[in-house]
Amino acid sequence: MIESLNSPHIARVKALIGSRGTKERKSSGLFVAEGLQCAREAMVATTGPRIETLYVTPSGRIKVEQISDLGGFNVIEVSDDVMKAMSETITPQGILAVCSIPSNSLESITLNGTRKFVYLSEIQDPGNAGTIIRSADAFGIDAVITSPGSVDLYSPKVVRSTAGSLWHTPVFENIELSTVLALGVQAFTLAAEGQKSLKDLKITKDCVAIFGNEARGLATAQGVSSIEQVKISMPGNAESLNLSAAATIVMYHLANIPSS
Amino acid sequence: MIESLNSPHIARVKALIGSRGTKERKSSGLFVAEGLQCAREAMVATTGPRIETLYVTPSGRIKVEQISDLGGFNVIEVSDDVMKAMSETITPQGILAVCSIPSNSLESITLNGTRKFVYLSEIQDPGNAGTIIRSADAFGIDAVITSPGSVDLYSPKVVRSTAGSLWHTPVFENIELSTVLALGVQAFTLAAEGQKSLKDLKITKDCVAIFGNEARGLATAQGVSSIEQVKISMPGNAESLNLSAAATIVMYHLANIPSS
Known part of the structure; x- marks a missing residue:
């Protein structure tokens, strides 16, 4: 000893x-x-x-x-x-x-028409990152992918916040959004000005839900016309939801949409 | 100066x-x-x-x-x-x-058949409490109520996590669950062993969604037969969701259920 x-x-x-x-x-x-x-x-x-x-x-x-x-x-x-x-x-x-730390390669993912991914762009808060991985695990998301400049998913606070889900849900770090979009997946992000409600979002193939930085949102979205903007209807007064709360609602939805 | x-x-x-x-x-x-x-x-x-x-x-x-x-x-x-x-x-x-600190009294709340409350029993994490108040604000919850022994809602980390929602959503601290139930509201809580899915939950009058402690859950629920147990369907592997993530899904649902 x-x-x-x-x-x-x-x-x-x-x-x-x-x-x-x-x-x-x-x-x-x-x-x-x-x-x-x-x-x-x-x-x-x-x-x-x-x-x-x-x-x-x-x-x-x-x-x-x-x-x-x-x-x-x-x-x-x-x-x-x-x-x-x-x-x-x-x-x-x-x-x-x-x-x-597993040396995951994005190429190990086989698309099959029903894969669901979450992409986190420059997310900073370790509690948010861990909670999102935990929710991703609960709702059967196939992988959580982070951009360059995001919080380190193997930092103690993230690991703790995943509550063990790091052993169920594959994570990929330091991946450019363009690399994910090049897979040909259906891409969407939350935006207050989105025309379509999340409830009306139809998923027709492998998809990725994209979430931006806690304070700045998704800087790259503006220029990327292939990313659909959807909104969570909020009857109340809050300007926005906590990032992991919003991401959890989206993942809950993805798990409950009948495949088309 | x-x-x-x-x-x-x-x-x-x-x-x-x-x-x-x-x-x-x-x-x-x-x-x-x-x-x-x-x-x-x-x-x-x-x-x-x-x-x-x-x-x-x-x-x-x-x-x-x-x-x-x-x-x-x-x-x-x-x-x-x-x-x-x-x-x-x-x-x-x-x-x-x-x-x-406002001296809110629960008696100031008028029930009208469509009120929606969130009750937090011995919740401890300030980030969870703040995030729940923020989501409550977003989804038009009428009040967030905490039990004796819960985290202080006016502690700096809770206040920060509410992102301003403390000014929109009334909060009531140090209220016994029995006091809330005595209002005659429809009460439900999340439980992994719940028979009914959240999706099938019908709200027929003023209601309260009850959430327990992060680690121990809801100790008082067992003996209280008037509290309906519902579950969030989780196709994945995680045992449970982060408390504020789970509460946010419930509030999202309450905001999207057509009144009956």
Whole structure:
């Protein structure tokens, strides 16, 4: 059991979740998933990021042993103090998985006429990104794709907000919108000035729902005539919805539209 | 213009947004709304919290003067450094309103057969609470009501997450669920094991959508047979949705159900 607070394991984990974590994650290809919920998905799910090292406290080990045989995993036991030093949270659950970032290629997606994608353009808020991935998982979206300049989907707050959905829904980062549109999918975005209501949107082939930056919206949409603008009817006074709330409504709709 | 970093104005604002802010807000009846968006609503909206003091930097003053004549407000000009010392944010917008917490009474609500309420039971996450108020505003919900033990709706993160909707949608805090049910409203909650799909939910009178704690759900629902359990159909793998995402879908539905 690792008990030294000078252990290089602590430094390694802290580097992956610290303020310079994005750079560290990119160069190492690793990220950190904390807590039982993510560990469960990482151990059990057949898709998504694989576990490189599973750090557990003695009490954390008991919890993960209830999920799965640990024989196939690189498990390192650490003291409660070492876990606390590694962890982002104030009361760590005693389970922290260092996982490898999957090298997803957009080319791995086969279009079949009913695929549904979500594209996030320069989205910044980690809570929004995680919530959108979680909703995408719930509503059977085939992939969540982000543009260059979007929040790092493997940052601790995003990972936590996905509540394990990062192991169910493929994500693709740093993809230009033009690359997605070149797939020949039906593309639409939300816009207050949209002529058509979301309720009346018909999906006729593989499609992508595009969402812009929280404050600035979708800068590229203006020039792209192939992107249909739809609106969510809002009888109330608010100017707009929270981005993840709006995206969730759209995904709920996509899951409930009968295929045509 | 206030330039001293020892000004009691700084201490007063910091007390309202600090770690003991809930207590301070309760005893003073005041809260802090930062930024142009909230200031605009506070100045212009005819409902919601009233401005007690409007702190502005010279550049902040120019922004708010474009919204409204400042004659009717208690405006105090402060230096950029004083604003920075007062503010929660790293790059303050130069506008900070100290507002009075409205003393809303549930009895002020007149039922008319078509009222729609949201009740939050022991909700904890400020981002969720703010997002729900924002969605409630968008979808014309008549009030958002919280239980004892819920997050303080006047905490800085909730206020910010409402994006100004706190000035449109009445909120009522510290109300027991039994008090709401005693109004005789149609009550329903989301439950994974619900027999009826949200899509099939008919609303026949004033209604309340009830949402439980992020982790524990709705503890009180079990014993309350008058609360209908409905579910959001989720074709995907996620166990559940983020609370504010789920609540937003429900409110979207309530806004789109034809009255019967």
